[in-house]
Amino acid sequence: MKQIPSVELIHVTKRFGDVVAVDDLSLIIQEGEFFSLLGPSGCGKSTTLRLIGGLEHPDAGDVLINGEVVNDLPPYERNCNIVFQNYALFPHLTIEDNIAFGLRLKSRRVAEPEVRKLVAEALQLVHLEGLGSRRPNQLSGGQQQRVALARALVLRPKVLLLDEPLGALDRKLRKAMQFELRRIQHEVDITFVYVTHDQEEAMSMSDRVAVMRNGNFEQLGTPQEIFQTPRTQFVADFMGASNIFTGRVIAATAEAADDAAARTIHIETETGLRVISRGGRELSSGASVSFSIRPEAIQVFPRDRDWSADNIFDGRIVEKIYLGDVTELQVALAESDPVTSRIQSRIDQKFEFKEGDRVSVGWNVEDCNVLSN
Secondary structure, three states: OOOOOOEEEEEEEEEEOOEEEEEEEEEEEOOOOEEEEEOOOOOOHHHHHHHHHOOOOOOEEEEEEOOEEOOOOOHHHOOEEEEEOOOOOOOOOOHHHHHHOHHHOOOOOOOHHHHHHHHHHHHHHOOOOOOOOOOHHHOOHHHHHHHHHHHHHOOOOOEEEEEOOOOOOOHHHHHHHHHHHHHHHHHHOOEEEEEEOOHHHHHHHOOEEEEEEOOEEEEEEOHHHHHHOOOEHHHHHHOOOOEEEEEEEEEEOOOOOOOOOOOEEEEEEOOOOEEEEEOOOOOOOOOEEEEEEOHHHOEEEEOOOOOOOOEEEEEEEEEEEEOOOEEEEEEEOOOOOOEEEEEEHHHHHHHOOOOOOEEEEEEOHHHOEEEEO
16 A cells, blocks of 8 residues: 655745745655755745645645645644744743643643643653643743643644754754654654754754755755765755865776776866766766765875875865864865865874874775766
């Protein structure tokens, strides 16, 4: 039996005046999936979420929840709830009454003993047992976020929509809540659709991620695919692959021509670097090409050290930034722009790198990720 998607968008478009906020989007989110919409401000991710939740209506296309077209249904008739960055808790109500608010609406008519049971279960789910009699202003920001989550989950929606719910928390608490959200999602086993501009949030929690740009999906895939093999320069740059080169193919191996994953190409960049990379069959000699290399894939050693890599160049450290566990090095390679390397700080301490040091820089063929033009 074919599984009915939790959420489906079919050629959905949303305009605000002359601005196309969502441009002909199609998407399928399966039941029980943790799906994240990731991108910079203004890319259309929150508008997409609001279209699913019924806070906006599409100008074209269809929005489906559990196989039902919901274009004309108001938010309260869709089987989904929304948690915002601003938790919107009622300050005059206790935590228990905040969570029970939706259950006590006339349209639901849940009996009071059942309300108390469901609220107790929700408090236990978000680890707030014993705090039900407090008011929101007596809780920390992280605890208020959990109350907002419990208030949405107690209604047992098929889909939970989360619009940057961790944005108001400090870094340490935000990281802790990432694990909590993932734990809760596993326990309740419902579909989460999560909006964020934070790459770490999307990578740590999601089953799949859609990177958005100008109302479109630039790339959709697992966190590993998005992070390790970005398809476009925009995605590579947004995901932190700060080393992006353009050039042309000057040679391609023939012996592995039938195996695109193993095929080796030789590239000359616009600044004259000769680089060996993996490349698909479509990249023949003379073709224009762009590729990215993640900073953590670039190794740096003292010039006199014996080591091996597929691509090794002489360089000079022009900037060094200590970031705690890692140290970032900007290394100039001949006449080319500097490359960014991110190494473990213990390695930096071992070699005592300093700005101005002559070094060797390198990476392997599998660390070059060819981008779509």
